[in-house]
Amino acid sequence: MKISRRDALKISAATVAATALSACTKEEIKPPKKVQSPTSFLPFPKTASPRVVVVGGGWSGLSLAKQLKIEAPQAEVILVEQRFEFVSCPMSNLWLVDKIDLEFLTHDYLQGARENNYTYFQASVYGIDKEAKILKTTNGDIEYDYLALAPGIDYDYSFWTDDKVLENRLRNEYPAAFKSGSEHMTLREKILNFKGGNFIFTVPGGNYRCLPAPYERACMVADYFKSKGIKAKVILLDENNDITIKEHGFHTAMKELYSDYLEYVPNAKIEEIDLDKKVVTTEFDEFSFEDASFYPHVRGGKLLEMLGFAKDTIYNKMEANIDPFTYEVIGEENIFVSGDARPMGFSKSGNTSNTEAKYVARLIAGKINKGPKIQWETPVTVCISLVSIKPERGIFIHSEYAYNKKAGQFEFATPVTDEIWKGEHGEKNAAGAYDWAKAMYTDMFN
Numbered sequence: 001m002k003i004s005r006r007d008a009l010k011i012s013a014a015t016v017a018a019t020a021l022s023a024c025t026k027e028e029i030k031p032p033k034k035v036q037s038p039t040s041f042l043p044f045p046k047t048a049s050p051r052v053v054v055v056g057g058g059w060s061g062l063s064l065a066k067q068l069k070i071e072a073p074q075a076e077v078i079l080v081e082q083r084f085e086f087v088s089c090p091m092s093n094l095w096l097v098d099k100i101d102l103e104f105l106t107h108d109y110l111q112g113a114r115e116n117n118y119t120y121f122q123a124s125v126y127g128i129d130k131e132a133k134i135l136k137t138t139n140g141d142i143e144y145d146y147l148a149l150a151p152g153i154d155y156d157y158s159f160w161t162d163d164k165v166l167e168n169r170l171r172n173e174y175p176a177a178f179k180s181g182s183e184h185m186t187l188r189e190k191i192l193n194f195k196g197g198n199f200i201f202t203v204p205g206g207n208y209r210c211l212p213a214p215y216e217r218a219c220m221v222a223d224y225f226k227s228k229g230i231k232a233k234v235i236l237l238d239e240n241n242d243i244t245i246k247e248h249g250f251h252t253a254m255k256e257l258y259s260d261y262l263e264y265v266p267n268a269k270i271e272e273i274d275l276d277k278k279v280v281t282t283e284f285d286e287f288s289f290e291d292a293s294f295y296p297h298v299r300g301g302k303l304l305e306m307l308g309f310a311k312d313t314i315y316n317k318m319e320a321n322i323d324p325f326t327y328e329v330i331g332e333e334n335i336f337v338s339g340d341a342r343p344m345g346f347s348k349s350g351n352t353s354n355t356e357a358k359y360v361a362r363l364i365a366g367k368i369n370k371g372p373k374i375q376w377e378t379p380v381t382v383c384i385s386l387v388s389i390k391p392e393r394g395i396f397i398h399s400e401y402a403y404n405k406k407a408g409q410f411e412f413a414t415p416v417t418d419e420i421w422k423g424e425h426g427e428k429n430a431a432g433a434y435d436w437a438k439a440m441y442t443d444m445f446n
């Protein structure tokens, strides 16, 4: 068959159209060009030096990163922290009542890294490839040889409610302020603008973060209301059957200084919180409130559960699944957890985390340096709680720990408690709180 020029043009037009169409269709069904996920970038090319990645720039992670560079200077240490600056929880009860400036609590991660020769990397960790030894962060993947996780605590509202709407209202409208950041700011606004009536605080069961802090906070707020002449009462609902630590000092201070401003209620297991009616129902009573800050049970930092390194313990849910002496994750080599996320019954305190982290750093450095076996070292708990602002007076505890083989757990050993808050003695204790805090900030950042 003869094809005319006209036909030929028609065919070629049709072919072009068909080709274009098929190209277009192919293009459409082709999977989109693979865009490299920002998280697969490797911000730190691997060097010959052993690399330790520390996650969490709290009291534990900061102390660990610094000590590692002392014990194993040849190691490359990267501290991954989601926050942009450090704000201390210890001493924050004083900031809540306007006694100290935020500057006293706030410290610079970059300075800590610069002074101590490690790298601060701002990012959130969300995953791990254990085989490839890669940590997944929101700002890129990081290869590691050793991993030290110190993510602290999260809150566990499940003892009070399964209702997520209520839980979110509690988190947002009545925050506990036992993790640093916005929660503290909200609570401070509540306290400083309180017009009068009942202000409820709670003390959870389990091994919660900083045993004396809820009692110290109750005293500080009662002192503030009293000194401002505000007709207000702090109601402290304690799930425990008594004040959990320094009980003599706190009981006497509450009774002698704040009898009209502070009501301490032990055995106050909360059964219902009605935020609309503003009523808390416990096993034995009902308490109405004008404002509140609800401190729920704590659990290990969620990161551990995300990475598969958590278990329920006799104290709390989802704490680190580690060997209590070597801090190594059970079933994993060269992955460690320290700080408040630990499962041992140590006091969840900054001083405990700082001293413990130095021991864990020695364990990791021992592996890097292929040194002799490191002997177990007890963490040290030191805590000074203020009971009044005008004048400033405080009570003190110092303790180390020993392992009770029969009970299969650690216990306080040689606790030294100085609960005298009256007169010059108490004032000296309070001054000691500032000296302690300054020394700790220096220890972590300089």
Ligand SMILES: Cc1cc2nc3c(=O)[nH]c(=O)nc-3n(C[C@H](O)[C@H](O)[C@H](O)COP(=O)(O)OP(=O)(O)OC[C@H]3O[C@@H](n4cnc5c(N)ncnc54)[C@H](O)[C@@H]3O)c2cc1C
Binding pocket: 055, 056, 057, 058, 059, 060, 061, 080, 081, 082, 083, 088, 089, 090, 091, 092, 093, 123, 124, 125, 126, 150, 151, 152, 153, 177, 178, 179, 209, 210, 213, 301, 303, 338, 339, 340, 341, 348, 349, 350, 351, 352, 353, 382, 383, 384
């Ligand atoms: C009101 C109050 C008063 C206190 N008073 C005292 C006191 O007087 N003395 C004392 O010794 N202790 C005190 N403490 C306790 C002390 O603050 C804690 O025990 C200490 O902070 C625990 O250190 P940590 O490093 O385990 O946890 P944290 O200090 O909470 O640090 C955990 C860090 O991990 C980071 N993180 C978590 N998940 C991720 C992730 N996925 N990616 C990246 N980063 C992550 C967090 O941002 C955080 O910075 C007090 C606590 C409170 C709340």
